[in-house]
Structures are given as structure tokens and as C-alpha cells.
Amino acid sequence: MSTQNSEFTAVVHDAAEIVTIEEEGSLGIYEDAAIAVVDGEVARIGATGPVTREYPPEDAQFAVDATGKAVIPGFIDPHTHALFAGDRSDEFEAKLQGKTYQEILAEGGGILRTVRAVREASDEELLSNLFSHLDTMLAHGTTTVEIKSGYGLDTETELQMLDVIARADDQHAVDVIPTFMGAHAVPEGRDADDYVDEVVREQIPAVAEQGIAQFCDVFCEEGVFSVEQSRRVLEAGEKHGMTPKVHAEELAHIGGTQLAAELGATSADHLLYATREDIDAVVESGVVPVLLPGTAFGLGAEFADARAFLDAGAPIAIATDFNPNCYSQSMGFAASLSCVEMGMTPKESLVAGTKHAGMALDMADGAGTLQPGTPGDIAVLDAPSYVHVPYNFGVNAVETVLKNGQVVHR
Numbered sequence: 105m106s107t108q109n110s111e112f113t114a115v116v117h118d119a120a121e122i123v124t125i126e127e128e129g130s131l132g133i134y135e136d137a138a139i140a141v142v143d144g145e146v147a148r149i150g151a152t153g154p155v156t157r158e159y160p161p162e163d164a165q166f167a168v169d170a171t172g173k174a175v176i177p178g179f180i181d182p183h184t185h186a187l188f189a190g191d192r193s194d195e196f197e198a199k200l201q202g203k204t205y206q207e208i209l210a211e212g213g214g215i216l217r218t219v220r221a222v223r224e225a226s227d228e229e230l231l232s233n234l235f236s237h238l239d240t241m242l243a244h245g246t247t248t249v250e251i252k253s254g255y256g257l258d259t260e261t262e263l264q265m266l267d268v269i270a271r272a273d274d275q276h277a278v279d280v281i282p283t284f285m286g287a288h289a290v291p292e293g294r295d296a297d298d299y300v301d302e303v304v305r306e307q308i309p310a311v312a313e314q315g316i317a318q319f320c321d322v323f324c325e326e327g328v329f330s331v332e333q334s335r336r337v338l339e340a341g342e343k344h345g346m347t348p349k350v351h352a353e354e355l356a357h358i359g360g361t362q363l364a365a366e367l368g369a370t371s372a373d374h375l376l377y378a379t380r381e382d383i384d385a386v387v388e389s390g391v392v393p394v395l396l397p398g399t400a401f402g403l404g405a406e407f408a409d410a411r412a413f414l415d416a417g418a419p420i421a422i423a424t425d426f427n428p429n430c431y432s433q434s435m436g437f438a439a440s441l442s443c444v445e446m447g448m449t450p451k452e453s454l455v456a457g458t459k460h461a462g463m464a465l466d467m468a469d470g471a472g473t474l475q476p477g478t479p480g481d482i483a484v485l486d487a488p489s490y491v492h493v494p495y496n497f498g499v500n501a502v503e504t505v506l507k508n509g510q511v512v513h514r
């Protein structure tokens with residue numbers, strides 16, 4: 105029954121299972137099931153017979169026969185640096201030979217090298233790079249992604265990056281959530297305090313005036329920005345309407361997590377070196393811990409202690425951290441690492457890459473859950489169970505993707 109004034113866009117039917125995320129992060133699993141989308145939102149989930157009687161496939165704009173396949177919420181990737189130019193594959197080789205991330209950065213490589221490439225790139229080149237990465241993400245089931253600026257490190261290029269991010273959001277099927285990260289590294293030849301002054305006095309007001317960044321993030325790290333410098337940046341961002349996020353304890357422990365808790369940041373990210381006190385602080389303050397196992401994998405570092413966060417009752421999110429130092433757009437790969445290297449269950453990894461990831465981006469309640477009334481952002485797997493996402497490591501288990509009830513990838 106396509107209703108009178110509303111638009112019945114899609115029905116995915118005969119699925120082996122449809123997985124929803126319930127309250128408290130448990131899963132709802134419907135077998136031999138169908139899901140119907142009306143006006144971009146999930147209208148009904150249940151046994152295929154009754155759902156398709158109400159929402160017949162022949163009346164749908166998009167009917168997807170999911171016989172033998174599992175259906176899950178589209179992934180939300182809550183931490184990426186997906187907009188960049190240039191190539192740093194040689195740094196991958198250097199790291200394999202024992203060079204550290206900090207050594208590469210100190211030599212003007214790493215972030216600083218990408219900054220040089222981004223400053224030289226045109227808007228069109230940047231947009232086309234981003235489009236190709238968003239296509240890859242979508243093909244891997246990601247329907248919403250957060251993207252940070254931070255490869256400009258001057259007002260003009262930071263604004264340009266945010267503008268390109270906004271254009272990609274307008275033009276691409278994947279929803280893009282923009283974060284300003286002028287404090288991503290200290291530009292070459294600059295003093296850190298002096299640069300923080302520039303971020304606070306010039307970049308943040310200009311970004312606020314341009315009006316297209318929801319969050320403000322900072323690389324609070326040994327040898328990059330101290331806790332005090334990070335606090336200045338995040339407080340200035342907040343004053344200008346941007347919600348804080350923190351890169352915390354990625355390479356060393358310096359106190360970024362406590363800062364995130366103190367400021368009521370939406371998330372604290374990385375947390376490889378988080379302590380017991382840090383875990384307690386994020387739980388008490390309601391900061392979402394975002395774990396990025398691809399980064400630890402690529403750096404050959406210890407993984408974050410996901411179990412300690414889970415045992416403390418923290419709503420862990422996972423993300424790809426896709427950037428030239430962590431070259432994977434795949435939430436499925438992040439899920440595989442979460443299970444194999446961080447001791448999470450496939451169920452926990454699915455919740456972390458959907459509902460909890462939405463919480464790490466202050467998205468509307470129900471984002472990433474497939475509950476009725478939430479966006480029809482859906483991934484259909486070429487596999488009979490959601491467990492295949494982490495189980496089929498190194499291979500994309502996603503076949504068809506719907507965004508707001510429109511098939512946008514198949």
C-alpha cells in the first residue's frame with residue numbers, strides 16, 4: 105500500500121536476515137525478512153510475506169531481492185581525513201623499514217607533505233580525489249562519513265578544504281559531516297604557540313563566518329599540540345559554535361582524554377595509550393571513545409584496549425581514520441581488526457560502526473539503527489549473515505547500498 109501523499113521508494117525483500125540495532129546496543133535479527141522505506145525513512149521491517157503485501161516490490165521505485173543475503177544499517181564512519189592530494193605510499197615502505205611516524209613528520213614528511221600537495225591542488229583536483237574516495241566508501245557500505253580539514257594549515261586553504269567538503273556533501277550520495285582541524289600539525293618553520301594564536305584569532309573566526317564546520321578537532325600529541333594549546337583551540341572553536349573533538353593518546357599519553365572529558369567533547373579518538381582514569385573519565389562525562397584500529401595496524405603499534413572500555417560500559421565507536429597514513433576506506437576492515445586485534449565480538453563491531461558512530465557525530469537519535477522512522481540507509485551483503493563483515497577480512501562483503509531509500513550502489 106503505497107500511501108497517498110507519501111513516497112514508497114524501496115523494499116528489500118526475502119533477506120536471510122535483517123539486522124537492526126536496539127536499545128542498549130543489542131541486535132534485532134529478523135529472518136526471512138523485508139524492509140520497506142517510505143519518504144526516505146524505514147517504514148516497516150518484518151517477515152517478507154506481510155511486509156511485501158503492504159509494500160509490493162512491483163510498486164517500489166527500487167526493489168531489491170536479497171534472497172540468501174544479510175541486510176544491515178549503512179556504516180557511519182566517524183573519523184577520517186579523506187580529503188587530500190599527493191601520494192605517501194613510500195612512507196608505508198619507510199615505516200616497514202622501521203622509521204617512526206614522528207621521524208617522518210619531523211623530516212617534513214607525513215602531514216606536512218600532504219599540506220604541500222593540498223596547497224598546490226586546485227578545487228577540482230581536490231573534489232575529484234574526494235569523490236573517488238567517497239565512491240569507494242559507499243561501495244563498502246558507508247552511508248555517512250565525517251571528514252576533517254587540516255591539510256591546509258593556513259586560513260585560505262583550510263576554508264578551501266571545508267568548501268570542497270561541503271560541495272562533496274551536496275553532490276555525493278554519502279552524507280558528509282565537516283570538521284575543522286586547523287590544529288592538525290604545526291606548519292613548517294612556525295612556533296607552535298604562535299600558530300595556535302593564528303588558529304584561534306584568525307582561522308576559527310573565518311571558519312565560523314563561512315559556517316560549514318560542525319566540529320573542531322585538534323591533534324593533542326607529544327611534539328604536536330600540548331594539552332594547554334589544545335584547550336585554547338577547542339575553547340575558541342566552541343565559542344564560535346563548533347563542538348570539540350580530540351585526537352588523544354595516539355602516539356603517547358599526554359592527557360588529551362581528560363581534556364575531552366573536561367570540555368564535554370563529543371568524542372575522544374585513538375586512545376591507544378588511554379589509562380584506567382581516562383576510561384573512567386570518558387564514561388562519566390559521556391564522551392564517545394572512537395577507536396581506529398587501522399591506524400594501529402598501519403603503524404605497527406599496540407591496539408587500543410577496547411575490552412577495558414566495553415567493560416566500563418563505554419559506547420565504543422570504530423572508524424577507518426582513512427588518511428595517507430592509514431590507507432583504508434573500509435569499515436569492514438576496521439571491523440575485522442576490531443574483532444581479531446581488539447577482542448570485540450562481531451556484534452560489538454557492528455554496533456560500533458553504526459549506532460555508536462552516529463553518537464560520535466551527534467547525529468539524531470536512532471541514526472545507524474534501522475529502527476522505524478530512521479533514515480533508510482541500508483547495506484545488503486553478498487553473504488548470509490552480518491558476521492561476514494568482519495569474518496571476510498580483506499574483502500568487501502557489501503553488495504548493494506541504499507541511501508534514504510534510494511539504491512545508490514549495486
Ligand code: NIG
Nearest residue numbers: 214215323399425427428429
Ligand atoms: O588520525 N593523527 C593525526 N592525524 C591522522 C594522520 C594524518 C596523516 O598522517 O596525514 C590520524 O592518524
Ligand code: FE
Nearest residue numbers: 183185351425
Ligand atoms: Fe585522525
